[in-house]
Amino acid sequence: MSDLKAIDKQYVANTYARFPVEIVSGQGSLVCDETGKEYIDMGSGIGVTAFGIADETWRQAVTEQLGKVQHMSNLYYTEPCAKLAQLLCQKTGMKKVFFCNSGAEANECIIKAARKYAAEKKGPEHFTIVTLENSFHGRTLTTLAATGQAHYHELFQPLTPGFVHAPVDDIEALKAIALEHKAAGVLIECIQGEGGVNALSGDFIRAVEAFCKAEDILFMVDEVQTGNGRTGRLYAYQNFGVEPDLVSTAKGLGGGLPLGAALFGEKAEFVLGSGDHGSTFGGNPVCCSGAVSILERLDEAFLAEVRRKGKLARASLEGAPGVEAVTGLGLMIGVKPANRPAGEVVTACMERGVLCLTAKDKVRLLPALNIPEDLLLMAVEIVKEECAK
Numbered sequence: 001m002s003d004l005k006a007i008d009k010q011y012v013a014n015t016y017a018r019f020p021v022e023i024v025s026g027q028g029s030l031v032c033d034e035t036g037k038e039y040i041d042m043g044s045g046i047g048v049t050a051f052g053i054a055d056e057t058w059r060q061a062v063t064e065q066l067g068k069v070q071h072m073s074n075l076y077y078t079e080p081c082a083k084l085a086q087l088l089c090q091k092t093g094m095k096k097v098f099f100c101n102s103g104a105e106a107n108e109c110i111i112k113a114a115r116k117y118a119a120e121k122k123g124p125e126h127f128t129i130v131t132l133e134n135s136f137h138g139r140t141l142t143t144l145a146a147t148g149q150a151h152y153h154e155l156f157q158p159l160t161p162g163f164v165h166a167p168v169d170d171i172e173a174l175k176a177i178a179l180e181h182k183a184a185g186v187l188i189e190c191i192q193g194e195g196g197v198n199a200l201s202g203d204f205i206r207a208v209e210a211f212c213k214a215e216d217i218l219f220m221v222d223e224v225q226t227g228n229g230r231t232g233r234l235y236a237y238q239n240f241g242v243e244p245d246l247v248s249t250a251k252g253l254g255g256g257l258p259l260g261a262a263l264f265g266e267k268a269e270f271v272l273g274s275g276d277h278g279s280t281f282g283g284n285p286v287c288c289s290g291a292v293s294i295l296e297r298l299d300e301a302f303l304a305e306v307r308r309k310g311k312l313a314r315a316s317l318e319g320a321p322g323v324e325a326v327t328g329l330g331l332m333i334g335v336k337p338a339n340r341p342a343g344e345v346v347t348a349c350m351e352r353g354v355l356c357l358t359a360k361d362k363v364r365l366l367p368a369l370n371i372p373e374d375l376l377l378m379a380v381e382i383v384k385e386e387c388a389k
């Protein structure tokens with residue numbers, strides 16, 4: 001491990017503050033480090049390994065496809081890509097899907113689509129996208145511009161122009177900003193993940209939708225973190241009874257392989273035409289096969305289980321000594337420790353065999369969606385004990 005640490009430090013770009021742990025194997029919601037120590041995985045690779053590590057069904061789907069064809073480019077038809085797009089549309093009512101490789105790219109795609117829609121419909125001065133303060137939409141220069149947190153912007157000027165930020169849960173302010181800037185679209189996360197696992201109010205989400213519909217501004221939802229069952233619905237917007245025009249998703253979609261998707265509703269179905277967008281790796285058959293095996297299992301009974309387990313964890317955490325607040329929905333859980341910094345709680349939990357994440361001042365829990373109840377409650381108990389210290 002000390003060797004590995006030194007090599008990593010010398011040769012891997014210094015952008016990540018890693019925990020001093022090397023993960024070598026795992027099964028489901030348990031992972032093992034190089035010394036054989038076992039951990040309950042409450043982070044699932046930042047909400048990516050939706051059915052846990054080395055999930056058998058996912059692994060079969062992926063390895064079977066690997067033995068057939070691993071990549072053909074988008075010049076040819078491949079079955080997993082078409083099947084996954086069909087599944088996504090059938091399960092959401094959305095009309096079309098564009099596949100890419102990450103959350104940032106999915107957002108780039110829906111931003112391009114909103115700009116083209118507005119330029120064609122209203123004129124080229126209608127290019128601005130309104131996003132929310134404290135949002136997170138990715139690390140490319142355009143999705144950084146979309147991200148409503150100044151500290152991500154500082155060293156990378158100039159960012160892509162055409163983004164303005166509105167305060168959370170203030171519909172009148174958002175309307176004024178959108179109209180003043182001739183907005184092409186409004187992009188929100190129903191629950192701000194990186195921003196601290198903060199859910200927007202349902203009334204605000206519905207008011208944004210109504211305003212967008214009335215003004216023919218595209219209503220865009222970033223489901224990169226909240227999507228694919230994470231909140232106990234297939235997509236988080238379904239908790240609020242709204243229908244976006246554009247949806248971006250990634251993280252849990254591929255179950256551990258890089259895969260992003262942009263979903264187009266009726267209004268935007270035909271906005272991107274031949275040659276308007278593309279991706280060499282997008283729709284890769286191996287990634288899509290894995291994703292089909294995930295999506296097929298996210299049925300109503302399974303999602304009800306995600307909601308039930310989320311409620312159990314929440315009930316255990318709420319009002320516990322040292323826990324100031326519990327936020328989020330389903331198995332996307334934010335825990336605000338009352339007396340210790342969240343990072344300190346996460347480090348202490350790791351030492352005790354529980355891997356958690358942080359998000360601003362919260363301990364963030366994004367376990368695999370199929371985490372067994374006993375492991376979930378065991379991990380929550382340790383988080384509680386460390387919050388109480």
Ligand SMILES: *Cc1c(COP(=O)(O)O)cnc(C)c1O
Pocket residue numbers: 101102103104105107136137138139189193194222223224225226250251
């Ligand atoms: C993680 C995340 C992104 C960026 O996804 P990448 O795959 O890292 O590009 C965008 N939006 C939200 C809400 C995210 O949580």
